[in-house]
Amino acid sequence: MSAASKITLGMAVTVSTAIIGYVHYKQSADRLKLHDGVLRDVEQQQRRKHENTYALQQQIDITKQLKAQETSTPDKNLVSEPAPCKCKCCTESLGRPTSLAGCSKQPQQKQHQQARAMESGGEEEATSGAPTRKDEI
Incomplete structure (x- = not known):
């Protein structure tokens, strides 16, 4: 086997190995990114759930306050039906x-x-x- 063919074979094996290694590395990096996206989505859902729970609790408190005010004030705010x-x-x-x-x-x-x-x-x-x-x- 000549020296030129040995060099060509060595270069082809090296380039092929580098390409296969890069593809595997890129695949692993993409999987990590996808997994990080899933974790961000879960965190967002939990944050929204906490915000909605907080807003609901505020509405419940306001409703209780309004009901307490209605029972303590006369019925002048009630709208009567027209004659x-x-x-x-x-x-x-x-x-x-x-x-x-x-x-x-x-x-x-x-x-x-x-x-x-x-x-x-x-x-x-x-x-x-x-x-x-x-x-x-």
Whole structure:
């Protein structure tokens, strides 16, 4: 075997060994990176879980405080339901009185307000709006 062929064979074996070694090293490094990513994801999930638990506990505490305030203060914050509208159009169309907000005759809303004002005895509120005919109410 000549010297040139021995050198060529030695170089080919060396380069092949280097390539195989590099591929194995790179594969190991990639596996470590992937494993580190999984660990980061687990840490993130745990951190989010703790943050959500903390936020939930704060909401529970605030709810308890609000309930304590509700029981200690009068019921002036409660919203009462509107009085039923007893206009002819509401009573005739539905067969029962309905609230002004639930009235199917939206263009006649001023008339409904005036009729309710007259029923409650508020003459000035009834005349403050647009003039109406008594037979329409």
